[in-house]
Amino acid sequence: MHRTFIAALAATVLPALVLAQAHAADAPAAAPKKAAVSRFAQDPYASTYRAIASPPVVIRGATVLTGTGTRLDGADVLMRDGRIVAVGANLDAPADALQVDGRGKWVTPGIIDVHSHLGVYASPGVRAHQDGNEATAATTPNVWAEHSVWPQDPGFATALAGGVTAMQILPGSANLIGGRGVTLKNVAATTYQAMKFPGAPWGLKMACGENPKRTYGERGGPSTRMANVAGYRAAFIDASEYLKKNKPKAAAAQKKRWWQSGSGSTDSANDSGGKRDLKMDTLAGAINGDILVHIHCYRADEMAVMMDLAKEFGFKISAFHHGVEAYKIADRLAQENICGALWADWWGFKMEAFDGIQENIALVDRPQNSCAIVHSDSEEGIQRLNQEAAKVIASAHRIGIDIPPERAVRWITANPAKSLGILDRTGTLEAGKMADVVLWNGNPFSVYAKAEQVYIDGARLYDRNDPSRQPKSDFMLGQGFEGGVR
């Protein structure tokens, strides 16, 4: 609730804020201001991301899918100082604006992948690059995926060529509680901090079902699903107690008066619960709502167990990931405001994925207030989330459900942004939001569609027709192949 309130506040305040900031591009992209950051969400590894400077850009006469459910034909998109200024017909653009001919082309918000392991399972997939699963203990909320991210993974650049402007890098699913995920802007950088999405909350990765019990079944457990659940509960029991001990004192009590002595409040960050515990910090942050919970979970019955677990300990589930059986509980997911981050057609590779159907995303999308997401979990899939969505549209059409492009685009833009807690800043083409924008050579829901230009905070960071606007990782230099990864 806390976070929702902040997000709503930011959405109303942001446009005005942007107009006042003439040179937003020089400053870190604005994060919603919080009076006091909870200790569990303090960041010693802070973002150093800076938007890349760019003159204003206006794309003229394109078919625009705004990500809010609207399609505008023959519309212009104006970006300035890293922000969307306006979307509509015949916009006035500043004299120094770069003019882009969008006629016959389509524009969407930047594609967002809520489930990626780029950087933590980097290419080439050698042993040294296996940094995604801390498979030494079943409960590792203390690890942060960002500390494994290798910014030189060539997969970032290929994802950019597919229109991906932001993504969440998650720990793997070997563990019941795998650690913190991080949201990155898809910009080439030497450090991950320079990619870190300013102000985005962390994710907490949890996993149901087969993977934890396969990983630990012969290594002390869990070896069953019932032990999986016992493991989550034990961790959250600890975290609840920790949270109680570490509750910030009431605001009034914190206020020091001139006549009060400095003693009695020497604890930093209001910590009165003893030694800091990284595991408990993360779980307490999840209960608090500072960290968003993302759960790898395939089966409908297991998702229902996890929804009860969330109620038992008072946390909110942001999204179920993979959820090949989400279609069986689509109404409940919508009612509980939980997103389904799903594949278009993967199935059958293990028992809990045996009931996959190609209409899963369409059926999860069907109820009111739904939040269907196409995710990748793949360095290949992330390059063509638009095609994955197109397959869903085609499968839905076969059973008489017609899904227009302006609705489907939300599965790869606004809905993942919502599940990541960044919808107030990106994910749609609304005035005041980050100018994360893709220009497509045509309708993006086709195998022939290509991202021609990709803008991140208003800067053209990929141009299919301009090699000087195509990033290449250090790793690909000097490998003897012209062009490297293509």
Next chain:
Amino acid sequence: MNGRLRKTLLAVGLSLLAGNACAQNLLIRNATVHTAGAQGTLQNTDVLVQGGNIAAIGRGLSAKGADVIDAGGKPLTPAMFGGVTGIGLEEVSLEDSTTDQSLALGAQSKQMVVRPEFDATLAYNPASVVVPVTRVEGIGFALLTANSGNGGSIIGGQGAVVRLDGGIDPAGPRVLFVQLGSDGATLSGGSRAGQWMLLDQLVDEVRGRIPAGSPMAMLTPAGRQTLARYLDGGGRIAVSIHRAADIHQLLRWSQRQGVRVAILGGAEAWRVAPQLAAAKVPVFVDPLANLPGDFDQLGAGLDTAAKLRAAGVQVGFSPSDRAPHNARKIRQTAGNAVANGLPWEDGLAGLTRVPAEAFGVGDRIGTIAVGKRADLVLWTGDPLDVSTVATQVWFDGRAIPMRSRQTELRDRYLRAAGALPRAYPAAGE
């Protein structure tokens, strides 16, 4: 479609699929016929099927008593290739009790156990739920794989083309599978150089230069017999290999030993394209594999298929993971190859004619031509686009029910909830 009609269709479909005896007569009128053969694409064309074979292709054909389908101008193609895959050999990938596509007799030993006579087709289960799931997407045939793995050898064994019509027997000759490069290095003493040494040693044994009883001998009598069939221009050997230098070595080796190879993977094959074209080696690529997955694939790119074809190489497709459940994704891979420079007709050929010819069934399937089996697919649109689905699939001119376990699951949860749980049949079923 109501439940009763659907059940009837299912029953009819199953009985029709059981044998080849009652082949169908059929006239498909007014289709955009993509022949995948010499005739290219024919607009507003009819295809007449008699006795399960294509009897005529042209305009205004007479039905001659056959059932008539109006295609309404939609595309008609040959039933497509599902890649090199474990369809019918693997029901649930991670459940060992349901998988049969690799042999590991040497699992407890460090010694490589070479059994080229291992024939994965004997494990093929046409009743696998993966078969209908795949064929309703327009996939009509696939090459069953015999994979290399620990406890086996760089020679995985044999597979063959099967048609996904419910039959149990392969439709084509056996194909031998060999794994080379870094993926096979753990099976060859830790070095890819050991692979050529071992292959030469095996050939020596087949040719009698190493006597059967010698301590150097690695093969059973059946293994020697099997391997002999692939030497001197015999059966096709499908070689999984990526690195350009390794492909050079493969071309030398195959010319020296007189074997016919096809390349699976070939991420860097484009660097060897002229030599591959000259040696008439077909290459089955995964057009989506554009990242350096390992150090053998540093030259991977989206335009590999286009470059190979431009040099005159026969290009087919095969997704690199060989996952049977994703076999239907092959159409998307071909579409991406076309989006990255491969001519459209070559994209279709890579899904139909090229694999059929490379794996020994080109005389019967893979093109729409008079005399060929009527394994056909009618599509809603461009068959290479992800926005298209198959509307009807025929084997030997017989329409199959467009149903699978997945459509059953879908329909169970699509309908409104009733008084009883969904586990009960819907009213009217």
